[in-house]
Amino acid sequence: MSLPQRPAPLRLGIAGLGTVGVGVLKILRREAEMITMRTGRAVTVTAVSARNRGKDRGVPLEGYAWEDDPVALATRDDIDVFVELMGGSDGPAKAATEAALKAGKDVVTANKAMLAIHGQALAELAEAHGRVIRFEAAVAGGIPVVKALTEGLAGNNITRVMGVMNGTCNYILTRMQSAGLPYDVVFQEASDLGYLEADPNLDVGGIDAGHKLALLAAIAFGTKVCFDGMELEGIGRITIEDIRAAEDMGYRIKLLGVSQMTGRGLEQRMAPCLVPSSSPLGQLEGGTNMVVLEGDSVGQIVLRGPGAGEGPTASAVLSDLCDIARGFRLPVFGQPAETLSAAEAAISMTPAPFYLRMALQDKPGALAKVAAVLGEAGVSIHRMRQYDHANGTAPVLIVTHKVQRADLDLALAGMAKTGVVEGEPVALRIESV
Amino acid sequence: MSLPQRPAPLRLGIAGLGTVGVGVLKILRREAEMITMRTGRAVTVTAVSARNRGKDRGVPLEGYAWEDDPVALATRDDIDVFVELMGGSDGPAKAATEAALKAGKDVVTANKAMLAIHGQALAELAEAHGRVIRFEAAVAGGIPVVKALTEGLAGNNITRVMGVMNGTCNYILTRMQSAGLPYDVVFQEASDLGYLEADPNLDVGGIDAGHKLALLAAIAFGTKVCFDGMELEGIGRITIEDIRAAEDMGYRIKLLGVSQMTGRGLEQRMAPCLVPSSSPLGQLEGGTNMVVLEGDSVGQIVLRGPGAGEGPTASAVLSDLCDIARGFRLPVFGQPAETLSAAEAAISMTPAPFYLRMALQDKPGALAKVAAVLGEAGVSIHRMRQYDHANGTAPVLIVTHKVQRADLDLALAGMAKTGVVEGEPVALRIESV
Numbered sequence: 001m002s003l004p005q006r007p008a009p010l011r012l013g014i015a016g017l018g019t020v021g022v023g024v025l026k027i028l029r030r031e032a033e034m035i036t037m038r039t040g041r042a043v044t045v046t047a048v049s050a051r052n053r054g055k056d057r058g059v060p061l062e063g064y065a066w067e068d069d070p071v072a073l074a075t076r077d078d079i080d081v082f083v084e085l086m087g088g089s090d091g092p093a094k095a096a097t098e099a100a101l102k103a104g105k106d107v108v109t110a111n112k113a114m115l116a117i118h119g120q121a122l123a124e125l126a127e128a129h130g131r132v133i134r135f136e137a138a139v140a141g142g143i144p145v146v147k148a149l150t151e152g153l154a155g156n157n158i159t160r161v162m163g164v165m166n167g168t169c170n171y172i173l174t175r176m177q178s179a180g181l182p183y184d185v186v187f188q189e190a191s192d193l194g195y196l197e198a199d200p201n202l203d204v205g206g207i208d209a210g211h212k213l214a215l216l217a218a219i220a221f222g223t224k225v226c227f228d229g230m231e232l233e234g235i236g237r238i239t240i241e242d243i244r245a246a247e248d249m250g251y252r253i254k255l256l257g258v259s260q261m262t263g264r265g266l267e268q269r270m271a272p273c274l275v276p277s278s279s280p281l282g283q284l285e286g287g288t289n290m291v292v293l294e295g296d297s298v299g300q301i302v303l304r305g306p307g308a309g310e311g312p313t314a315s316a317v318l319s320d321l322c323d324i325a326r327g328f329r330l331p332v333f334g335q336p337a338e339t340l341s342a343a344e345a346a347i348s349m350t351p352a353p354f355y356l357r358m359a360l361q362d363k364p365g366a367l368a369k370v371a372a373v374l375g376e377a378g379v380s381i382h383r384m385r386q387y388d389h390a391n392g393t394a395p396v397l398i399v400t401h402k403v404q405r406a407d408l409d410l411a412l413a414g415m416a417k418t419g420v421v422e423g424e425p426v427a428l429r430i431e432s433v
Numbered sequence: 434m435s436l437p438q439r440p441a442p443l444r445l446g447i448a449g450l451g452t453v454g455v456g457v458l459k460i461l462r463r464e465a466e467m468i469t470m471r472t473g474r475a476v477t478v479t480a481v482s483a484r485n486r487g488k489d490r491g492v493p494l495e496g497y498a499w500e501d502d503p504v505a506l507a508t509r510d511d512i513d514v515f516v517e518l519m520g521g522s523d524g525p526a527k528a529a530t531e532a533a534l535k536a537g538k539d540v541v542t543a544n545k546a547m548l549a550i551h552g553q554a555l556a557e558l559a560e561a562h563g564r565v566i567r568f569e570a571a572v573a574g575g576i577p578v579v580k581a582l583t584e585g586l587a588g589n590n591i592t593r594v595m596g597v598m599n600g601t602c603n604y605i606l607t608r609m610q611s612a613g614l615p616y617d618v619v620f621q622e623a624s625d626l627g628y629l630e631a632d633p634n635l636d637v638g639g640i641d642a643g644h645k646l647a648l649l650a651a652i653a654f655g656t657k658v659c660f661d662g663m664e665l666e667g668i669g670r671i672t673i674e675d676i677r678a679a680e681d682m683g684y685r686i687k688l689l690g691v692s693q694m695t696g697r698g699l700e701q702r703m704a705p706c707l708v709p710s711s712s713p714l715g716q717l718e719g720g721t722n723m724v725v726l727e728g729d730s731v732g733q734i735v736l737r738g739p740g741a742g743e744g745p746t747a748s749a750v751l752s753d754l755c756d757i758a759r760g761f762r763l764p765v766f767g768q769p770a771e772t773l774s775a776a777e778a779a780i781s782m783t784p785a786p787f788y789l790r791m792a793l794q795d796k797p798g799a800l801a802k803v804a805a806v807l808g809e810a811g812v813s814i815h816r817m818r819q820y821d822h823a824n825g826t827a828p829v830l831i832v833t834h835k836v837q838r839a840d841l842d843l844a845l846a847g848m849a850k851t852g853v854v855e856g857e858p859v860a861l862r863i864e865s866v
Contacts (some may be wrong), residue, residue, distance in 0.1 A: 299739045
């Protein structure tokens with residue numbers, strides 16, 4: 001039997017040789033034969049770029065051309081795909097991505113920030129040049145969730161997307177619970193372990209996870225990616241007492257993203273909330289990610305796996321590269337960028353029970369005032385606990401019946417005016433998952 | 434902006450209008466616009482075929498040509514894709530699939546039995562004619578697991594695949610546990626509820642789940658699909674006492690498939706076994722499926738979702754159809770059929786602890802004889818319980834230390850010769866998951 005002629009190799013230029021870039025290089029070197037077998041085409045590295053040429057990365061770079069400038073790398077005549085693993089929403093990553101698309105290169109990236117902010121413009125640019133941008137590695141590490149949503153559930157109207165997608169936050173919250181340690185101590189541990197981004201607020205402020213949710217929402221609901229329209233809240237105000245109170249009531253606190261299309265527009269929120277301890281989301285420990293996809297035909301699909309790290313993230317980059325080598329081409333967000341609708345950002349109107357924690361001043365009738373404000377706003381109380389006074393204030397925990405966020409916000413504004421609540425109350429949604 | 438010219442519609446012939454076929458028709462009718470938006474191409478039904486033309490299926494068939502003969506349907510000039518939803522490993526399903534491929538049609542099927550038995554020959558036939566066979570719906574219902582494995586983890590050497598993939602067996606086992614009912618009673622319940630195949634042994638004998646595992650193993654390990662080489666055991670011998678004993682020790686009994694490549698060949702087993710109650714597999718209830726994929730780069734990915742039913746299975750068929758409409762083409766088992774290696778079927782040599790249950794005759798020294806036989810075979814005992822005699826025999830439960838299956842089989846053969854063990858002992862592997 002004569003062998004069919006193989007197509008030319010798929011030639012890569014890789015910008016960014018941090019953990020992920022090095023992981024990708026290692027797989028491409030080690031598994032060249034397997035990848036060719038699976039895709040019908042060799043996938044080779046032509047050139048690389050990084051900030052520090054001299055650094056020992058544990059992988060030989062002699063075989064690859066070197067470029068100091070990622071834009072120069074992205075536009076080389078001898079590459080087919082620009083692999084952007086530098087990070088950062090703007091600056092060199094964006095400049096090089098745009099240059100690559102204009103030069104007729106496909107792009108594979110792990111850059112959630114760039115796509116969450118500039119995704120629509122980049123998708124339009126890519127499609128105008130007949131190019132693809134693939135970003136499996138940008139969301140939930142090694143879990144092939146972009147593929148599951150864009151292709152595996154392509155026959156569904158997606159009704160809801162949820163996910164725990166920041167391993168550092170989940171590590172902090174589960175460690176606080178298991179070790180009984182306060183937030184500040186565990187935050188420092190995570191910092192010492194190298195789990196935090198250079199700007200920790202990207203992690204604990206919910207921004208990184210929010211970027212990921214915004215990308216999934218665009219695919220799921222056919223909307224222009226709209227990070228600005230997201231309700232965003234970090235985990236910095238969660239105390240060990242919140243975690244214990246939640247546990248007592250059969251819940252865990254997770255930084256959970258929820259996105260759903262409603263008659264009023266696209267609801268997107270990334271915020272700490274309570275989920276049942278016995279649910280798959282409630283049982284998620286440490287750095288593992290979980291994404292829940294709900295569709296009108298399929299029902300509920302749950303995907304669980306490592307959300308970060310060299311191997312998992314490189315695995316996701318390889319999935320995109322193998323797809324391109326196989327000739328799989330589709331619009332950046334699963335349908336042509338020009339057909340994506342403007343996402344009318346809707347404040348979450350889906351009613352839910354809420355967990356409230358506040359510090360009541362030691363004044364007569366304080367609790368009655370709070371209860372009255374809640375009642376006036378139409379917020380009814382399901383459970384309430386008041387604890388002993390300490391430092392002049394008494395912690396009060398309230399679980400409400402189902403209420404709309406707007407009504408709750410009205411009540412919270414009213415509480416501030418009573419003069420009996422110290423500081424700002426914590427309000428966490430109790431999600432049905 | 435001038436609209437680019439749309440490619441011609443993708444024209445389907447659908448054979449088999451049972452639950453899944455009707456589900457596919459409903460989605461194609463309801464979501465025509467969405468599918469065109471996502472794939473860039475209309476997906477239309479030209480003709481259908483089923484056994485009973487007159488039956489009311491709740492979906493109008495007037496717009497479609499009718500064929501009594503699925504082979505005639507499969508070879509019509511006006512279809513591009515033959516959608517095989519009849520089932521059965523041979524007979525009309527196989528004849529029509531072969532005819533379709535020879536006539537230059539792509540094939541989408543939910544038929545695990547046909548592919549588990551004839552997969553290699555059909556893959557070779559498809560590839561000889563430049564056609565694809567897609568079978569997402571054949572494995573784990575709505576979970577996009579074939580896609581996750583073939584594409585999402587394409588950069589990994591897969592090290593192990595595990596799964597609970599027969600919802601009926603999982604229903605029976607979880608119902609026995611939750612209601613404390615014996616196997617026969619719950620089997621009858623499942624039968625009354627319509628959960629069982631016409632030949633119930635396909636379900637409770639592990640055959641249906643075994644077919645699914647064989648397909649995943651072929652993709653995962655690049656081997657010719659080899660259902661005959663699988664260790665296969667059904668759930669019919671599991672008693673409520675086994676379930677309770679397992680529960681006491683912190684385990685659940687699941688019909689679990691495990692496939693891994695070893696130095697001695699491909700291990701594939703589909704058998705009831707014990708998994709930790711607290712593990713994701715242990716917590717799986719009712720008809721839900723779960724598949725665990727392990728790769729050298731990605732680590733462990735867990736996928737969970739509905740394993741059967743109109744909506745979920747139709748969702749999987751639609752995923753394949755959308756891929757074909759998008760122009761995604763890849764070999765049937767993820768690499769060319771001619772490159773798939775012969776699967777040397779290896780009896781499971783991976784050592785594991787085992788759970789043993791046997792009925793000891795009421796004779797002096799019976800237990801000592803059993804213990805001696807185990808010791809001679811090199812099987813050491815981790816835990817043992819003997820219960821009161823009933824009907825002349827005493828139930829004995831043993832948990833061994835890690836042992837190879839071959840040594841255990843030696844011990845079991847030895848026990849039969851002692852003359853003190855009534856009937857055949859039950860031996861269930863305790864899987865580390």
